[in-house]
Amino acid sequence: MAQSPQSESDSTGDGGEVRLGHSPRGQAANEVVLALSRAARSFLLYDPANEAIRIFLDALRDTTESYTAAWGDLSLLVRPFELVLTAAPGSGERGTEVVFLDRDRERSLAFKLFRDGVRRLTIKRDVGWSEVLKLLEVLSIRYIGVRQAEDDLVVLLWKAGFRHVEIEAVEGFVADEEEDETMETQEVGAAEDEEVLDLPMPDLYARVPVRFAAVSAEASALLEAEDGMAAIPDLCLQLTHELITLVEDPADPLCFLDALPQLRELRDFVQTDGQLAVVLEMARRVGSAMIPGKPGQAAPAADVAAFLASFADERSIGHLVRGTDPERPDLPPELVALLQLVPGNHLPALLAVLEHEAGEGKRIARALVERYAREKSERIVEEIQTSPPALANELLRALRYAHPERAVEAARQYALRPPADRDGDVELGCLRAIEGAAVTPTVVKVLTAFVGSVNAETRTGALALVGRRQVQGAFSVVLDRVKREGLRGMTGDEAEAYGAALAGADPELALSTFRDWVRPKGFFSALAPPMLRWVAVSGLVFLPGTEAEDLIRVASEKGGADLQKYCTDCMVRRRRTARTSAAPFGSLTGKRPNP
């Protein structure tokens, strides 16, 4: 008789499962079945790749290994809500103990096992992790509520062919013996009296004596490989070919819509399995379908076209980019060929994938968008204007690599928006897009627009570019901006950026301006905000000649302690820059004290 659980009060808090077992062996068994139950159930809550699943798997592995090492076989009798630890059949041991109890039908491992016909489960002492994992897989399939037409739990367990897990299972139900009506009254074993319909056998006139001949392991292995899981994608392709051939049969065509559900299943499988080459071949076969017209048939060609288009929809591309081998550095040519084969505008699907994918999938999606951008850059330019910021930035990035000129145009269009409607990240993306471009009026327009951005980072970036690229056309805009901002106050970084931008854009004009700010001559010049001296000193770093140095010295003498220190720093930098001839404008990123 099974002993009752010690107490239900020491619940794990998991809503029904309780810690059971009063013998050390029972407690160890309880740990195993709780771990098994939790791991199997975890797929209801988590994606299989989730970190939480790994924790459950580790727990299952640890508890199973501990139990089998300490106690040997784990033999469980399955009752509707309980698992009872018993001695393994034939072991000679005695005594039973309830080691699992959960009365919740939706959660209970015991109930699911019992309901599906499992009556005893024995995990043998020599069980390996692979078999425990397989057992978990079968149980998990039942937990996620899948009812398969091909396999029920008992069939799945039977198919698994466990060597160290023994299942005593029942399948289906039978009539009581007295009521058994499965056998007909007809005598079994008698000769059959009907003809069997079948194609006529070919005339086999010749006879050759048969003899035993051992078949080599290699020959068997080759054949066996045709039936392995690795062969399934090819079988899917073969079936696709067969079905399309039936659809094409002019004498008795199979209606395409009747074949369509199966074709979709085949496509989905090979996509999920990451079989790019097979997917491509499948699409080619569908694309080549020559479907005879039938009176009254509703546009089969349109149905075929719609199905072909689905090979490159968001769902399909998502599957394919996720399934791509991460070891492949380049864009898989099969994927490119597939997109070329399937007609239609793939950009929306690509963008959706780009938006939702992460990791390796995103890398492939990016490469696809880049490729698309090379061919249809106008469309990308349009999309940038309407896409959410993150996506717009991805598109800018793709366009920058694929078609730099169009990227500049995209930046120009974006810069036309009112500052308040622009996103800071996209503005930075636009700056990256024009960074290497020739200084054209378009580039000047973008830069001058971004100098007035509401985002400080954009402003700083734009100013740095103005300086570095010596954009003379932007000088007056920057100067106006400095004067306005100077009244309102600016940060040290901004002051430095403005100074560098002015110095880079027009050195002569900049020197004259800085001179006026450091040594004001007129009454009104003397009223200029002191912050302009910070800007001037920053710019003087980059201007040649002794006057620039003199002006820094003058600014230092007239300024407070902070400005004096800043002037000293600038002097050092100026001399270092002169020695190394390093490009000065690109490195203005260090934080400066605020004026």
Add this chain to the structure above:
Amino acid sequence: MTIEAHDDQQVLGQALAAARAGEDRALAQRVRDAGEQAVRLLTGLWRLMRSHSADNHAFDVPVRDFALVLARLIDLLGPIHIVCVEGQTYVNDIRIRLDERIGGAADLEEELGKHQSGGLHFDEVLSETQIRELLRVLAGKPTERMARNGLGARLHDASLPMVRASGLYRLRLSGEVNHAQDDVRDVPTLLHRAATQLADALDQLRAGRALNPLPVRRLVNDIVDATLSATPEVQAALIGTPVHPSAQAGHAVRVCALAVLIGRELGLSRGPLSDLGVGAIFHDVGYAVAEGAGESAMARHPSAGARLLLRQRGFHAAKVKRLLVTLDHHRSMYSGPTLHGRIVCIADDYDTMTRPRLTGARFNPFEALERMQAVAGERYDAVLFQLFVNRLGRYPPGTVLRLGDEQTVVVTSVARSEETFARPICRVLQGEARGDDGGTVDLAEGGEIREVLPP
């Protein structure tokens, strides 16, 4: 995370994704919903009969609803079997979830139990009048003896032959299956069950419904088990026993057993063997809808079969293989049939040449094998055919031999080893009638084969 743990998670993820892909959720859900409704309505109506007459207006709505839901179920599944067993309710093999707080499974089981019945079978749609009549019969007092027979008689008297009360059910006990592994006398029963189940499946297909392969698969698995671990005599019986209820079903079941035997020789494991067996048993499914026996119907049976099997929804590798077998089992080696197609081709031809008929087999198994050997490599895959030969032996089961001592014997075993390839176990046939059991002879222990006799 370790690479190993990552791999484990990936394996589990793929398995779950494949399982989800294989599910025909729509059908299962419709059956569950309708099944639950049917059981509740039937139980409620039965209860209502305790206090009301079946003519009462209180029955109007639930009776109409029950008629509708029954019609819906029959439309989905064909004949409906509502079965109660050990607190669970099934509609045609699909377990129905019932909320025990509301009542349902236990109540119906209890009411049926009073008639010593475990379920009701509905072969046809019932009218509302017929449902009221059914309720009167069910609510009647059970007869004291042979209660289920009494219920059956009353149903018949009430002109309800389309409703049958089944006996009590129980879940199968462990170790109850696979008798055939041990005793050759159980083989006909196993094959007969498989053929009956196949015939049911074909009826469903003929009626325009989707295939539910699971019940057939369970029996195929029994055949696989028997083939994997049975004695040579049992294996011989599996491939040479006449099977009813129809010759077509018998042929399909034997082709299944033969195919599994070849698969076993090849070294396939249980899962692939099961898929092969199910594919083989449905290889000629196209004849279920063949009109007439004309040449055209015969030529079209592969594509007709594929059309039938296409109705089943949900991806499963077994379904893919099954469809391909249906299409390619008559193809020559040059047109690249699948492995299962090539195996079934061998099994199909062999059974066609040797199957037991009232008029006698076309060839004895010995001769059939020699004729097939002549085209091995052209019509048959040479390696697979050699595996087949190695298993059947020089004198395949069913071959009638005259021995050196003038005894007439029939071969009752497959080959056991290379050494006994041409020395099978035989049953002695005595006298002209060749029907009397005269014991067995193991030619491995001695004896000379003088000649092979005609079938």
